[in-house]
Amino acid sequence: MELEQLIISAASLPSVSGREGDAVPGLLSLFDGLFDEHKRDAVGNLVFIRRSGKPNARRILIDTHLDEIGMMVTEVCDGGFLRVTNLGGLDARTLQAAEVMILGKRQAYGVITAKPPHLSTKEERETLEHVKDLFIDTGYSKETAEQLFPIGTAVRFAPAHRRLLNGRLAGTSLDDKACGACAAYALAGIDREQLAGDVYLLFSLREESSRVSFGAATGTFAIDPDYAIAVDVDLGEAPDTPEYETVQLGKGISVSVSVSMNRKYTKALMALCKEKEIPYQPIAASDATGTNGEGIRLSAAGVPTAVIGLPLQNMHTQNEIICMDDANTLVDFIRAFVTSDQIGEVFGR
């Protein structure tokens, strides 16, 4: 399967934070034959493994998070409208009139309500409603909705993807399944003999809805890697935003030069990019990175970790945008990373 199709297919799988298991059958079928093994751990992390065939091989971890932002039903109201709460950080500006899929006993389409402005007071018009103030219009009677969409039912944005100019791909749930698809695609194209160690591709859960990278931390503990990268989307250029706080689309991957990540390792990765002519953009982080990198780094007795980013615009909306050139660059980087013997030498053993 071509990379773009793999990204769209992965992004279209339902994996609302806390309900990541919905995506597992689809992911296993998408990646069928690409890996030597896969495991699901007690909390639901999914890990795919490619063995190097070397004795006493290093364990290299690539983490991407499986979960996506979404919602969960908290009340079934009169008229079959659903009240929901957020799972992960929803952008309230994008909710009204948004189209959703309700992942109930039957999968159903719905529209998030929007109140007619001319039936609202001036104050109401100027106030942004959050998800708990809105409802999902299901088109079902209350009685049927209670049967089909009981409290606790997950809701996601209706999957849709379109190509924009210059290789841009716009649509739902690219955060972070686009990165997962790139990693799987990259690993599938490498001969076992070239691998610098056994590679663990972790699809971790609960990145969006836990402050402690709970999925990545537990997943990493089980793998006990020698070193790791967390691959997540990175904030792309946007209107009214300082240039140095974002990365450009079409200019390569980002490398987080962060106070919390291993600097020697980060520098080695940038040197690898230079050597292999892989375009990258350093992005400085004066605080924790807000990615799974933190959970991985602090797992068990600590894991040397770096954070690699795929530039993405409109993060946490239904129209996240990536550039396919960058996705291809990420594939190139991951191939260089897992085949590099020098990276492992940074830490010794």
Next chain:
Amino acid sequence: MKTEGLALIRRLSEAFGPTGYTDEVLSLVREELEGDCETETDRMNVLTVRIPGGGEGYNAACPRKVLISAHADEVGFLIVGIRGDGYLAFRPVGGIDPKVLCGRSVTVGEQKIPGVISAKAIHHMDADEREKVFDAEKLYINIGAKDREDAEKYVSVGDYAVFDSGFVRFGENDAYIKCKALDDRLGCAIMIETIRRMKREGLCVPYDLYFAFTDGEEIGCSLAKTTAERIAPDFSVILETTAIADIPGSPDAKKVAFVGQGGVIGFMDRGTIYQREVLDFAFRTAEKYGIAAQTKHFVSGGNDAGVIHKTGTGVRVLNISCATRYLHGPALVESVSDCEAIRELLYRIVTDVASEGGLISCTNC
């Protein structure tokens, strides 16, 4: 190509036709009506169909005239500038709630370039800003252009954009539809089906019947006015969609009408107070044929009846609207049974209005 029912509603609604730019919609209307009737497009770009009357009671010397009107334009956007970084600045065309703009898919310009209404990320907003509504002045369309020069290859200032939001059937027993621009391509579709049914059933009415596919309604400068001045009807039926608020959290007093309870026959809105005998006729007709109908429960909104009833020496008007959730946004929701009820009610008004004493009498004869 010819379509009918929901397929026709879908075809017209998915067409690109913001105010002042309805050519694509009108060409679909012409195609759908080909062989059924003559169409004519006036110098204001309003498409009309005239079905001559005949038979008993028809006064050839001074024919009574009835005008059915629906607007072909939809709300959309006008590109007002192209930034150095390739983002497009835009302003809404028609009354779009800023709360439904951010993050939406749109189609831009004559080349129909896909784009996304974008803003700074929430990750870059402080707590105060996260409570604010972003209006068009803080939003830009991202088409993926590298810079201004790149964008100018595809889009020019003055180009239009519309929501990119296709037709979906959903809900229990597929009872609901969702699409952009149902306001008021639904009315356009119903007019086309009424014309076809008249032909199919060989219906001849004792008055000249006109159907108008107008423009300009969404910006309050409706060409329904010029059309009605030209035709000078004795009676006019305005098909529309009406914003309602039959959703949780909305006070009962503001629930204008209810999806699924039939065509909405307005007694009063912000443009018109409808005549009692016209309302009585409409509800009597609905009852006679067993067609679901409801009235408005709250005075709000307006439609082309407002301009039509003030044209010439004045026109008796009737408004039939479809109760529509999330009007003027990307995802309008209507009930299939309401669409069917309105289509049937319009047909019965056409068949019965001449026999109702006085409603289309001529003041000159």
